[in-house]
Amino acid sequence: MAETEPVVVVGAGPVGLVAAAALLRNGVKVTLVEAGPTLSGEMRGSTFHAPTLDMLDELGATPKMIAQGLVAPRLQYRDRETGVIADFDFGAIADVTRHPFRLQCEQFKLTRILYGIIRDDPNFSVRFDAEVTACADHGNEVRVTLADGAVIAAPYVVGCDGARSPVRKSSGLAFEGFTWPERFLVLSTEYDFREVIPGLSDVSYFSDPEEWFFLLRVPGLWRAMFPVPAEVADEATGTEAYARDRWRRLNTGRDDYPIRHRTLYRVHQRVAERFGHGRILLAGDAAHINNPLGGMGLNGGVHDAVNLAGKLARVWHGDAAPRLLDLYDRQRRGVIVEHVQRQTIQNKQNLEARDAAAREAYKRRMRETAGDPALARDFLLGASMIKSLRRAAEIE
Numbered sequence: 001m002a003e004t005e006p007v008v009v010v011g012a013g014p015v016g017l018v019a020a021a022a023l024l025r026n027g028v029k030v031t032l033v034e035a036g037p038t039l040s041g042e043m044r045g046s047t048f049h050a051p052t053l054d055m056l057d058e059l060g061a062t063p064k065m066i067a068q069g070l071v072a073p074r075l076q077y078r079d080r081e082t083g084v085i086a087d088f089d090f091g092a093i094a095d096v097t098r099h100p101f102r103l104q105c106e107q108f109k110l111t112r113i114l115y116g117i118i119r120d121d122p123n124f125s126v127r128f129d130a131e132v133t134a135c136a137d138h139g140n141e142v143r144v145t146l147a148d149g150a151v152i153a154a155p156y157v158v159g160c161d162g163a164r165s166p167v168r169k170s171s172g173l174a175f176e177g178f179t180w181p182e183r184f185l186v187l188s189t190e191y192d193f194r195e196v197i198p199g200l201s202d203v204s205y206f207s208d209p210e211e212w213f214f215l216l217r218v219p220g221l222w223r224a225m226f227p228v229p230a231e232v233a234d235e236a237t238g239t240e241a242y243a244r245d246r247w248r249r250l251n252t253g254r255d256d257y258p259i260r261h262r263t264l265y266r267v268h269q270r271v272a273e274r275f276g277h278g279r280i281l282l283a284g285d286a287a288h289i290n291n292p293l294g295g296m297g298l299n300g301g302v303h304d305a306v307n308l309a310g311k312l313a314r315v316w317h318g319d320a321a322p323r324l325l326d327l328y329d330r331q332r333r334g335v336i337v338e339h340v341q342r343q344t345i346q347n348k349q350n351l352e353a354r355d356a357a358a359r360e361a362y363k364r365r366m367r368e369t370a371g372d373p374a375l376a377r378d379f380l381l382g383a384s385m386i387k388s389l390r391r392a393a394e395i396e
């Protein structure tokens, strides 16, 4: 097949749309294939970090996201009993990013914004209601099979089809790692917690040896996340009594905050053994998943998609040999393992630490870090994923 036929991107989630938009921007023809009848309305991820916003700005999305989102200039760590441990101001990294803040904006908004930007591009086509069931590399082309039996041939396929990725599975790539025994419950409410928790930041993590939680504001809502122990049945978490118990943990003297959304998630730490195999490439949750503490899953997926699109475009245009795609695997898989997996596991362990000495050491470390401008800046470079991007760029 001609190398200049459209690249097939599987999955119109946030990472698939970023991959499609970034490929189009690099002059590559794209066919986007999505199992659902339309774009998903799932809220899930809502934190966008500074370098991700810089990248999405190049695709024309960031100003629209800011208009629909909420700029969070600070990040706070608290202890449930004793209050604020550390408070960070993203202004400390304003010299290395055009967006020195976290943007709180639900991921379904990003997909709609990007789709609006690319839908009329003559190099773009999309197929909804098109579930991919298999994907096979035939050496000179990839054949993508849909549930209705149709087959699409493409020079390259980018699997952005989420954690269960049929693209990854049909390539025989293992998804190594583990699943946490507890699940995470997200409750959202229109109640404004700033009325009862003085000085609360838009993003606040509360450590507690019995039950950590975090509070995060998105436009018009607060989202609270709690761990659910393995012995609690899924159904039990849907009751009013269970929610009231959770709200009591906030120590505000109230337990009756009205619930707008209630979602229970299983949480994993897994990385595909490779982010590509011949002409089939993986990005986003199809390639790696992690717990949401730190907001690094989707952000990491956007970083994958942008990295991959630049390299794949050069190969597709005939300006680079296909082995350039191996560098994508080394760079992105490398930092996902070294930074994102390690950091998100550490974030969870910090919040849930039971041992008194470990808790004190964590609090002391955080206080010292927040109190020293150089350490605080270094911390924010890590938390906003700038460090992981710098590291990826060093890998050859």
Ligand SMILES: Cc1cc2nc3c(=O)[nH]c(=O)nc-3n(C[C@H](O)[C@H](O)[C@H](O)COP(=O)(O)OP(=O)(O)OC[C@H]3O[C@@H](n4cnc5c(N)ncnc54)[C@H](O)[C@@H]3O)c2cc1C
Pocket (backbone or CB within 6 Å): 010, 011, 012, 013, 014, 015, 016, 033, 034, 035, 036, 040, 044, 045, 046, 047, 048, 107, 130, 131, 132, 133, 160, 161, 162, 163, 165, 166, 186, 265, 283, 284, 285, 286, 292, 294, 295, 296, 297, 298, 299, 300, 301
């Ligand atoms: C509670 C929670 C909070 C989170 N918060 C954050 C956060 O604040 N920041 C952050 O960075 N990350 C966060 N994450 C992670 C984030 O939601 C995911 O990393 C993100 O959704 C990954 O995007 P994706 O496009 O790779 O996959 P998905 O969002 O799963 O999209 C996959 C797409 O592929 C389609 N698809 C699937 N199978 C097929 C098929 N066979 N054929 C065709 N199409 C198919 C699906 O319909 C879907 O549209 C959070 C996750 C959870 C659970």
